[in-house]
Amino acid sequence: MVKLRTKLAFFNLLSKLVFTALFIAILPFIVERINIIQTDNELVQKREEVIELISEVGIEPFITQNTGNSFGSYNILKEEFINLEKIQLKDDWNFIEVSKRLIEDETIDYRVLNYSFKIDDQTYLLEIGKSLESIHHTQNNIKKVILVFLFSIIMITLFADFYYTRMILSPLDAIIRKLKKSSTPSHFDKTPVITSTSEFRQLDQILRKSMDEIDNLFQKEKEITVNISHELMTPISILRSKLENLLLQQNIENDVAEKIEESLRTLHRLQTLVKSLLLIAGIESEQYLKEDSFSIKDLLKEISDEIEPVAADAGIRIINKYEEDMMVTNANRSLVFSMIYNVVNNSVKNTSSGGEIILRCGNYEGKFEITISDTGKGMTQDEIDVLFLRFKKKLDPQKESTGIGMAITKSIADFHKIDISVTSNPGKGTKISFFLPENS
Amino acid sequence: MNVLIVEDEKNLANEVAAYLKTEGYLCELAYTGKDASERIAVNAYDFVLLDIGLPDYNGLDLIVEARKNNNDVSFIIITARGTVDDKVRGLDLGADDYLAKPFALVELHSRLQAVARRKFQITNQIIALGEFVLDIQSRKVLFNGTEVDLTKKEHELLQYLVLNRNKVLTRQQLYEHIWGNILDDQYDSNFIDVHIKNIRKKMNVFAQVPWMETVRGIGYRVSLDN
Numbered sequence: 001m002v003k004l005r006t007k008l009a010f011f012n013l014l015s016k017l018v019f020t021a022l023f024i025a026i027l028p029f030i031v032e033r034i035n036i037i038q039t040d041n042e043l044v045q046k047r048e049e050v051i052e053l054i055s056e057v058g059i060e061p062f063i064t065q066n067t068g069n070s071f072g073s074y075n076i077l078k079e080e081f082i083n084l085e086k087i088q089l090k091d092d093w094n095f096i097e098v099s100k101r102l103i104e105d106e107t108i109d110y111r112v113l114n115y116s117f118k119i120d121d122q123t124y125l126l127e128i129g130k131s132l133e134s135i136h137h138t139q140n141n142i143k144k145v146i147l148v149f150l151f152s153i154i155m156i157t158l159f160a161d162f163y164y165t166r167m168i169l170s171p172l173d174a175i176i177r178k179l180k181k182s183s184t185p186s187h188f189d190k191t192p193v194i195t196s197t198s199e200f201r202q203l204d205q206i207l208r209k210s211m212d213e214i215d216n217l218f219q220k221e222k223e224i225t226v227n228i229s230h231e232l233m234t235p236i237s238i239l240r241s242k243l244e245n246l247l248l249q250q251n252i253e254n255d256v257a258e259k260i261e262e263s264l265r266t267l268h269r270l271q272t273l274v275k276s277l278l279l280i281a282g283i284e285s286e287q288y289l290k291e292d293s294f295s296i297k298d299l300l301k302e303i304s305d306e307i308e309p310v311a312a313d314a315g316i317r318i319i320n321k322y323e324e325d326m327m328v329t330n331a332n333r334s335l336v337f338s339m340i341y342n343v344v345n346n347s348v349k350n351t352s353s354g355g356e357i358i359l360r361c362g363n364y365e366g367k368f369e370i371t372i373s374d375t376g377k378g379m380t381q382d383e384i385d386v387l388f389l390r391f392k393k394k395l396d397p398q399k400e401s402t403g404i405g406m407a408i409t410k411s412i413a414d415f416h417k418i419d420i421s422v423t424s425n426p427g428k429g430t431k432i433s434f435f436l437p438e439n440s
Numbered sequence: 441m442n443v444l445i446v447e448d449e450k451n452l453a454n455e456v457a458a459y460l461k462t463e464g465y466l467c468e469l470a471y472t473g474k475d476a477s478e479r480i481a482v483n484a485y486d487f488v489l490l491d492i493g494l495p496d497y498n499g500l501d502l503i504v505e506a507r508k509n510n511n512d513v514s515f516i517i518i519t520a521r522g523t524v525d526d527k528v529r530g531l532d533l534g535a536d537d538y539l540a541k542p543f544a545l546v547e548l549h550s551r552l553q554a555v556a557r558r559k560f561q562i563t564n565q566i567i568a569l570g571e572f573v574l575d576i577q578s579r580k581v582l583f584n585g586t587e588v589d590l591t592k593k594e595h596e597l598l599q600y601l602v603l604n605r606n607k608v609l610t611r612q613q614l615y616e617h618i619w620g621n622i623l624d625d626q627y628d629s630n631f632i633d634v635h636i637k638n639i640r641k642k643m644n645v646f647a648q649v650p651w652m653e654t655v656r657g658i659g660y661r662v663s664l665d666n
Contacts, residue, residue, distance in 0.1 A: 011536045168547055186474035234449055235544035240456035244545045247658070248462065248607060258657035268612045268627070271542055276625045306593075313634040338623060345626050 005162075005169050012161045031139050038121070039130055040096050046128045050082065051117070059084075061117050069195050078103050079134045081110070082126040091113040092116050093125065101129065111135065123238070173193035175204055183217040222281050229278045236271050242266065276404040280390075281326065283335065283411045292333040295323040296370065296436075299333070300359050305342050307348060315353030325361030329439045331416055337413040342405040343372050343432050350430070351376035373431040379424040387422060441556065442466045444477040446502070447518070447658055448494055456489065459545040467553075473497020480506055480513065484557075487552055491518045492530065503533045512557050518543070544613040553603060562609045568603055569664065571647045574602055583646040593618060594639050597632070601652070601661040601662040612658040 002010075017362065054062070062071040062084050070085030081103065091115040100107050110129035116125055174193045181189040188211040247253070247260045282288060302320055309357045311318050327334070347357045353377040379387065388410035393401065413420050417437045424430040443465045447453035450471055451623045457467040464571070468483070470476035473494040480488060480502060488506075492499030500612050503515050516533040517527075527538045536555045539548060556627075557565070565576040573582050579595055590598065601609060611629040619626070628663040653661045 166640055188495060230520050233541045234452070237520070238455065241452060241459065242544045243615075246453055247460050247610075248459070248545075254657070257608075257655075264610055264612065272624050272627060277492045279625075309593075309638055310628075310631055311593075313630075313633060313637070341623060344629075349628075370504045375587050408625055 001242040004172070005165055008165045008169075009158075013158060016158065020150060020154060021278065023150065024147070027143060028139075031142050031146075032386070035135055035139050035142075036406060039111050040113070043096060043111070043128050043130065047113055047115050047126060048081075050084075050126060050128070051115075054119075061155060062122075074103060077134075078106065078108055079131045081127075081129045082395075083125075083129075085125055087116070087123050087125040089116050089123050089125070090281055091138075095180070098132065108133070168197065171197060171200040171204070171285045177206065179207070182211075185218060186213045188215070216292050219285075222285050225277055225281045228275045229281070231271075236267060236274070238361070240264070240267055240271070249303065273404065278410060280404075280408060281409045283408075283415045286380050286415070288332050288335060290330045290332050292331055292337075293327060293329040294326050294333045295327055295330070295360050296368070299337060300340070300361060300370070303337065303344055304359055306341065307344055309350050311333050311357065314348060314351075316348060316351050317356045317357075319356055319358045321360040323360070324368075324437065326363075326368045328436065332412075335412045336416065339409045339416075339418075340372070340434070342409045346405065347372055347374035347376060347430065350374065355429075368436040370434040370436070371435075373429060375429045376426050378430050380426050384424055386418075441553075442468070442484070443477055443487045443489060443552075444470060444476065444483070444485045445474070446470045446494070446499070447489070447491040448472065450456060454546070456548070461550070463549050463562075473499065473502065474589075476502055477505060479660075480511065481509065485513050485661075487549075487555070488515050488544070489534075490515050491520075493520055500530060500533055503530070503535055507534055514559060516548075516551060516555065523574055535597070546607065546609060546613055547617055548604055550600060560576055561626045567600065567664075569662070570649060570651050572643065574599065574644050577602075582644070588642055588646065588647070590639065590642060594635055597635050598639055601660060602664075604665045605662045608658050608661045610654045614660070632660070 003193065061087065063069065068241050070083065072081065072083045074081035080140065081101070091155045093114045096111065096113045098109060099112050101110050101112075104433045109132040111132060112129040115126040115128075117126065153255075178189045178193070188208070190208055190212075192208070193200065195201055197203070212218060243260055243264050247264070252260075300320065300322060304320055308318055340418065344357065347433060351374045360369075360371040360373070388406050390407040415433065419435040421433045421435070422430070441464075443460055445453050445456055445467060447456070447469075448471050450469075453469050453471065457469055460467050465487075468479065468485075470479055473496045476488075476490075476494075477497070479485075488502070490502060499517070499519075506513055506515075515530075516539060517535045518536045518539050519530075520541040520542060521633065529609040530538055536558075537551050538618075556562070567574045567576070569581070571583060572588070574580075575582065576599060579599075581590055581595070581598065596618050597614060600614065605657055611632040611634050612627065615627050615629075616624075616633045619631070640649055640652060643652075645656075651663050655661050
């Protein structure tokens, strides 16, 4: 993606280049036209001067017996010449043309004014010429000046444009930075962006307002969850105590006892659901402290030891490959324990006898990574998509799972700014990786 | 031992009292904070089970009052608001333990026993398990002086069954005791079965353990005469 500022600068540069190219392309014509008009005006003016002179002093001083039928004069560098001669003409001549003249063995292109006039029935032709070379010379000078001027203007305006757009767009950058920094609406920086551009001010205001509204809704949702959960705890408590007391009574029939145990199991599921919702709400509203420092290797070892008996019983091998350790600081150990444990436990449940679960940790590609991979039944993309969502999974009625474990894992990861990636092949296995942020 | 149950939910208070009576405790009930405050000031209790979410009183104030009057009764806080904050504040004020609703009655009993052991400094508690002995203090199971190599979890499980002997404990109750709170959502009855299986296997090397019973459809029980 290209930045707005870069786009604007690029357009600026491009439009200036096109403009300049056009200008440079037509510049010779313009300069030549101007120059020729200028030259022609000069020639006409000189003609007037010569005619005036002739009408004052007559033709005789120029054309005498000595000079023959013509008079010529040119300056040393042959830039200009004047020629006067007797001639026979049917029409009157008064035009300007380009023609070659041989002056002292040198052929030179001139812009020549031809003018015929009559004195005492004798027709004379006046030719006033200016060398094209001298005209071109002036032309080139003018061109150079124009080009240097043009180039300087373009460079100056280009830099000015670039800095101005950067300055004028800086509030937009500030707004984007604020958005990027806030992972949740409650983290959105509420200090207004300083700008005199009304659009940016509006954008900032609207964003702040929406964030506030979303944040409020989130808070309300959390409060409702927490309140409902707490309200549910007391009735669950009463039911549970009653059922437990019943079960503890001597001399009850075994089938009655079994029914009571079944009810307790159902109640336990309800209790677990409510507690899990409370746990997630607690994590999301940051009620948990992040004050522990611990070794990832030790934590993984503990999880592996914890789960090993159950895995062994199911015929699953747990392989530990701890390549490097990391001391995590400012974290909640029991939450992180739970986060990883849930994934490993899930792997055990979804891997059949003879399978393997590999726990790995180390620095890969600049980040510390914890990976749990299994040779279990794997997941389809659809299953991966809903893996971390609450209550979105199709649950196996035979299993006791509440289906909320991975949602807890996700909220703990978010709480610690840990990224999760999931790759899975149906029938082959699943790999879940946690990418830890650097210690703050 | 004398227990005062401070709980505004009469239904729950009565159930807890009914259970504790079967365990040999003497129970009194207080449904309001005011009533509880008066009773604590007048009577000598060993334990106060205190629900801190009382309608008329901040439950934690009862602890402050008691301590002010040099009353060293043991408080066990019970709350439906299982926040870390409540727990820390309660324990800071001098509560002896903390239980979140809903709790298992056997768990409550085992907490009371643990507090009593600390309070009365009962150190050498040794219980005979058939041909084995369980030393609660040193967390060891011995057969003719040879230690049975149980893991920490296996030991906790066995000890919990022994302390609640002659009662059937459900798998949930056992799971909650060992993996309680943070791993609640990972409950799997298989966990308990596997650990019981391993305990039996390790002990069977030395002798049979007929006292460790599986009660079909319900859970496990340690049956002892004493």
